[in-house]
Amino acid sequence: MAKKTTTTPGKLSVYLYIPNIIGYIRIIMNCIAFAQCFSNKWLFSILYFFSFVCDGVDGWCARKFNQDRISTACLLVILSQVYRPGLVFLSLLALDISSHWLQMYSTFLLGKASHKDVKDSSNWLFKAYYGNRMFMAYCCVACEVLYIMLFLIAENQTENLMDVLMTSARQSPVLSFVLALSLFGWAIKQAVNIIQMKTAADMCVLYDINKKQKP
Structure with a gap:
């Protein structure tokens, strides 16, 4: 009977975990949002809320695929x-x-x-x-x-x-x-x-x- 082999993920694959990719997108959105917060309130609000929604999504992905997540902005x-x-x-x-x-x-x-x-x-x-x-x-x-x-x-x-x-x-x-x-x-x-x-x-x-x- 063949033995089950387990593979250890490499560094690059960890960086490319789905929750982490969502986390990178959140960081970019937050940077754009806060840069525009006083010049375009609606753009800021939309980007900020979408980033908040992504926070919930990357948490779900972390549980689903057993991967860590990146959080948050305030x-x-x-x-x-x-x-x-x-x-x-x-x-x-x-x-x-x-x-x-x-x-x-x-x-x-x-x-x-x-x-x-x-x-x-x-x-x-x-x-x-x-x-x-x-x-x-x-x-x-x-x-x-x-x-x-x-x-x-x-x-x-x-x-x-x-x-x-x-x-x-x-x-x-x-x-x-x-x-x-x-x-x-x-x-x-x-x-x-x-x-x-x-x-x-x-x-x-x-x-x-x-x-x-x-x-």
């Missing part, structure tokens, strides 16, 4: 320059980065296969978010749609965030509905980020305590 820094107080958006950025970093680190410490493995969590919202792909997709898309809308409706670079939101909501029932739907998903995602950061930090602390207690 609109929050630009919004922090457009709106006052800009610290709101920088704080959201810091929350997102810190919560995901802690979640990845705690996953590594506990030896889990994925940072999305939260079956042992006691928080129902946290488990619902990572346990239901449609629910998580809604929250992520809602965030991106909200940020893109905020960028599009800003008329200058010294906007007051609450004034713009209230004025836009009064202008059109459709716009008001989309804003409300986006804000709801956005709020859930921020709540999950806070829960994730606290849960992951607690896991890291417990890991250190248990490690010190071992002889």
Whole structure:
């Protein structure tokens, strides 16, 4: 009986993994988008949202073909320059980065296969978010749609965030509905980020305590 042979992929083939190719396209689109962000808002918004969609596609490809993926770009820094107080958006950025970093680190410490493995969590919202792909997709898309809308409706670079939101909501029932739907998903995602950061930090602390207690 012939033995099964396994081949190790070469360096070039890894660079040409489907998720990585999509990642390269995302980087190019983001570079073009951010270069045009203040001269052509609609072009920026289209390229940015398409890049976000590609982020989901390359994640699917990574799972489908067992290949790693390249991530992501963010609109929050630009919004922090457009709106006052800009610290709101920088704080959201810091929350997102810190919560995901802690979640990845705690996953590594506990030896889990994925940072999305939260079956042992006691928080129902946290488990619902990572346990239901449609629910998580809604929250992520809602965030991106909200940020893109905020960028599009800003008329200058010294906007007051609450004034713009209230004025836009009064202008059109459709716009008001989309804003409300986006804000709801956005709020859930921020709540999950806070829960994730606290849960992951607690896991890291417990890991250190248990490690010190071992002889």
